[in-house]
Amino acid sequence: MYTPGPVEVPPEVLLAMARPVIHHRTPAFAALFDRVRRALAGTFLVPGEVLVLAGSGTAAMEALAATCLREGDEVVVGVAGRFGERWLEIAARLRLRVHPVEEEWGRALDPGRLAEAVKAKPKARALLLTHSETSTGVLHDLEAITRELAGGEALVFADAVTSLGATELKPALWGVDGVVSGSQKALMCPPGLAFATLSERAWELARRPGGRAFYLDLAAEREAQADGATAFTPAVSLIHGLEAALALLHSEGLESSWNRHHRLTAALRAGLEAAGCQAISQRQGTACVAVKPPPGIAAGAVIAWLRDHGVTIAAGQGRLAGQILRVSLMGRHDDLDAITALAAIEAALRECGAAIPRGAAVAAGWTALAEPWPVGAA
Numbered sequence: 226m227y228t229p230g231p232v233e234v235p236p237e238v239l240l241a242m243a244r245p246v247i248h249h250r251t252p253a254f255a256a257l258f259d260r261v262r263r264a265l266a267g268t269f270l271v272p273g274e275v276l277v278l279a280g281s282g283t284a285a286m287e288a289l290a291a292t293c294l295r296e297g298d299e300v301v302v303g304v305a306g307r308f309g310e311r312w313l314e315i316a317a318r319l320r321l322r323v324h325p326v327e328e329e330w331g332r333a334l335d336p337g338r339l340a341e342a343v344k345a346k347p348k349a350r351a352l353l354l355t356h357s358e359t360s361t362g363v364l365h366d367l368e369a370i371t372r373e374l375a376g377g378e379a380l381v382f383a384d385a386v387t388s389l390g391a392t393e394l395k396p397a398l399w400g401v402d403g404v405v406s407g408s409q410k411a412l413m414c415p416p417g418l419a420f421a422t423l424s425e426r427a428w429e430l431a432r433r434p435g436g437r438a439f440y441l442d443l444a445a446e447r448e449a450q451a452d453g454a455t456a457f458t459p460a461v462s463l464i465h466g467l468e469a470a471l472a473l474l475h476s477e478g479l480e481s482s483w484n485r486h487h488r489l490t491a492a493l494r495a496g497l498e499a500a501g502c503q504a505i506s507q508r509q510g511t512a513c514v515a516v517k518p519p520p521g522i523a524a525g526a527v528i529a530w531l532r533d534h535g536v537t538i539a540a541g542q543g544r545l546a547g548q549i550l551r552v553s554l555m556g557r558h559d560d561l562d563a564i565t566a567l568a569a570i571e572a573a574l575r576e577c578g579a580a581i582p583r584g585a586a587v588a589a590g591w592t593a594l595a596e597p598w599p600v601g602a603a
């Protein structure tokens with residue numbers, strides 16, 4: 226499975242989830258939850274707490290927005306792909322006053338343009354954006370964007386669903402006020418857990434009356450989770466799995482994981498380009514490589530051939546549906562996995578009629594992997 230979520234779950238994680246389900250109002254659960262939340266804080270690199278919700282990543286997006294924002298609040302939304310559009314949809318449901326800043330899909334959001342847009346709306350409460358845009362493979366420059374906005378009134382809320390664990394993310398250092406993520410991407414768990422962490426400024430917004438969230442009310446979760454519990458019944462088995470997954474991540478080291486994801490993704494991209502594919506992303510991130518197949522080759526046929534041979538890659542989303550392939554090495558992958566993925570895709574492209582020499586993608590992948598990777602260049 227080479228998809229940008231869900232990713233393959235390591236056996237250590239599967240085994241941890243096979244443990245008996247413990248009751249969640251017990252000292253044993255409180256101890257487990259405390260260990261997991263500490264490890265999460267060390268993954269988000271925030272001094273405060275990380276809240277754990279039962280739900281997919283989108284639950285945390287909606288929870289963050291519904292907890293902190295109120296009907297009529299102005300927000301600026303950076304949109305350059307399907308997940309940026311998701312913020313727009315959530316904001317519309319919450320009846321926020323939305324000012325979208327759109328960028329062509331495949332391009333990175335322009336920090337200067339975003340900052341201008343926020344300055345032009347002095348009442349804007351927040352800027353909502355995606356860190357790693359999984360529909361195009363683009364990594365937006367969250368650090369540069371927060372630097373442009375520093376000192377302003379607007380808070381920054383980032384969807385870090387496919388950046389957490391896979392690329393450099395330092396919300397406390399950069400000044401990101403709300404960060405959300407999910408379990409089934411670089412955290413190598415099954416789908417079903419969502420995470421959110423908020424700055425003090427974000428909690429101040431949340432204290433205003435008029436909040437509409439009930440199940441997704443992060444203020445209620447904050448109170449419960451401080452006492453080692455959750456407001457509602459937690460996904461206990463997934464939390465057991467998450468403990469094992471975070472242990473794997475931290476035994477490798479967060480920075481090593483970021484570097485590995487960058488290196489493998491660079492090799493994947495080089496290989497796909499050598500096979501005649503055209504990458505969409507003009508600022509390649511680590512979640513996936515999104516490519517147009519060579520001219521005349523149908524993306525759907527390539528995906529179907531691979532599926533028939535036991536390999537799963539992802540299709541395009543939204544306006545790129547049916548046009549592209551998305552291939553990901555998020556999670557626990559190594560050099561050989563990158564090459565294996567390339568060998569499979571190359572075979573599929575040839576079977577679907579692409580005139581590419583056998584071995585072209587694999588050779589380019591090995592060449593990219595042989596290049597020295599700059600230390601700390603995540």
Ligand SMILES: *Cc1c(COP(=O)(O)O)cnc(C)c1O
Binds near residue numbers: 281357407
């Ligand atoms: C996967 C993903 C989400 C969450 O999607 P769910 O289906 O709710 O897990 C959100 N944002 C990005 C960028 C993603 O890749």
